Amino acid sequence: MAELNPFKIAQAQLDEAAEILGLDNGTRNLLRWPMRELVVHIPVRMDNGEVKVFEAYRVQYNDARGPTKGGLRFHPAETVDTVRALAAWMTWKTSVVDIPLGGGKGGVVCNPKEMSEGELERLARAYMRAIAHFIGPDIDVPAPDVYTTPQIMAWMADEYSVMRGYNVPGIITGKPLPVGGSLGRHDATARGGIFTVRESAKLLGIDLKSATYAIQGFGNAGQYAATLYKELLGGGKLIAVSDSRGGVFNRDGMDPAKLVEHKLSTGRVENFTNSEPISNEKLLELDVDILFPSALENAITDKNVGNVKAKVICELANGPTTPEADKVLYEKGLFVIPDFLANAGGVTVSYFEQVQNNTNFYWPIDEVYTKLDEKMTRAFHAVYEMHKSKKVNMRVAAYLVSISRVAEAMKLRGWV
Numbered sequence: 199m200a201e202l203n204p205f206k207i208a209q210a211q212l213d214e215a216a217e218i219l220g221l222d223n224g225t226r227n228l229l230r231w232p233m234r235e236l237v238v239h240i241p242v243r244m245d246n247g248e249v250k251v252f253e254a255y256r257v258q259y260n261d262a263r264g265p266t267k268g269g270l271r272f273h274p275a276e277t278v279d280t281v282r283a284l285a286a287w288m289t290w291k292t293s294v295v296d297i298p299l300g301g302g303k304g305g306v307v308c309n310p311k312e313m314s315e316g317e318l319e320r321l322a323r324a325y326m327r328a329i330a331h332f333i334g335p336d337i338d339v340p341a342p343d344v345y346t347t348p349q350i351m352a353w354m355a356d357e358y359s360v361m362r363g364y365n366v367p368g369i370i371t372g373k374p375l376p377v378g379g380s381l382g383r384h385d386a387t388a389r390g391g392i393f394t395v396r397e398s399a400k401l402l403g404i405d406l407k408s409a410t411y412a413i414q415g416f417g418n419a420g421q422y423a424a425t426l427y428k429e430l431l432g433g434g435k436l437i438a439v440s441d442s443r444g445g446v447f448n449r450d451g452m453d454p455a456k457l458v459e460h461k462l463s464t465g466r467v468e469n470f471t472n473s474e475p476i477s478n479e480k481l482l483e484l485d486v487d488i489l490f491p492s493a494l495e496n497a498i499t500d501k502n503v504g505n506v507k508a509k510v511i512c513e514l515a516n517g518p519t520t521p522e523a524d525k526v527l528y529e530k531g532l533f534v535i536p537d538f539l540a541n542a543g544g545v546t547v548s549y550f551e552q553v554q555n556n557t558n559f560y561w562p563i564d565e566v567y568t569k570l571d572e573k574m575t576r577a578f579h580a581v582y583e584m585h586k587s588k589k590v591n592m593r594v595a596a597y598l599v600s601i602s603r604v605a606e607a608m609k610l611r612g613w614v
């Protein structure tokens with residue numbers, strides 16, 4: 199695929215699935231574009247007294263299955279096409295886990311690393327004021343994403359509540375617990391991914407207790423994947439881990455909790471006790487049972503895919519495999535749990551947060567975990583069955599499951 203515009207990629211993926219599903223032109227054309235988009239320019243007073251104007255977006259891709267839902271990025275390279283693509287992928291993600299929501303996404307073009315806390319708060323509140331008439335608990339609910347935090351969600355929920363004159367915690371998810379967050383949201387993405395690994399291993403006959411695993415990226419998703427593997431799958435050998443500064447390797451295995459401690463205290467995984475250095479490139483090519491790409495896009499490409507050997511690739515990151523590399527993984531018989539299935543645990547618990555906010559009744563942690571397990575396990579098997587019955591790879595199968603559900607809802611509503 200020569201074109202690297204993410205929205206063109208999202209449209210091409212849709213076209214491939216639409217072709218296999220035999221969707222009519224009306225359905226296909228509606229699914230190729232966001233239903234609604236808002237572009238705003240928002241003035242924010244900076245600490246030096248000047249007013250800076252920020253461009254920002256909110257895209258509501260498709261709400262046939264329910265109110266739209268999706269994160270908000272604060273990023274200097276944000277574009278409307280990135281937000282459109284992410285909104286499309288959110289539509290497929292909420293559908294594949296079968297939660298009654300559509301897909302949306304937001305973005306503000308800014309560099310939060312160069313902004314003070316006060317400037318970030320003023321920007322967050324100004325963005326909420328600018329989009330408040332466009333969103334709502336029954337319309338479109340944002341959440342954190344790249345460079346946006348639970349604190350930013352708390353400011354935005356507060357701003358919306360002030361505008362309405364009463365508390366509206368359900369306007370946004372990923373909030374801190376004292377202002378209506380859900381228990382279990384912090385590790386939901388990795389936990390959901392681990393559930394899909396457990397189900398894959400049953401089908402592929404892999405003994406996870408003695409299996410080896412490696413993790414690229416050691417942030418929220420990667421760190422929790424490391425510790426939850428041991429906790430939920432009863433053992434395993436973590437033989438390599440990396441972050442943006444470098445990686446560490448030990449063929450005999452490393453203690454996940456101690457690695458997390460080391461990362462938190464030193465800011466890096468390098469120099470962990472009894473480990474040797476490993477590059478990110480080599481980590482991806484290790485002969486392991488399970489590989490968790492948990493960093494950024496385009497980690498597995500046509501350049502390195504020939505050397506990738508992991509039996510199962512659980513894509514906790516969004517878009518870690520390029521379309522060309524994906525085809526090769528399938529031909530090589532490696533089993534991929536595609537990103538919008540593998541990392542859907544995050545939006546699933548965000549949905550649980552919405553439900554708890556709307557009923558003003560909060561669930562104990564075990565209830566969150568049990569409900570997440572049910573959703574992820576069911577979603578995994580729906581995709582696996584499609585993969586078997588249509589003889590397509592797991593990613594195409596995930597598209598077929600989710601797009602057919604959205605298409606069916608549009609048909610039942612009489613839109614197409």
Ligand code: NAD
Pocket residue numbers: 387414415416417418419420440441442443478492493494495514515516517541542544
């Ligand atoms: P994060 O910022 O907490 O962690 C990212 C990690 O990747 C950091 O450890 C960073 O050092 C590392 N990294 C960056 N570049 C790297 C490179 N070239 N090689 C190796 N490591 C590198 O982010 P996160 O929340 O863990 O998200 C990671 C991925 O998971 C992203 O693709 C994100 O979109 C996806 N994701 C996260 C969630 C969630 O709930 N956190 C939900 C869905 C998808």
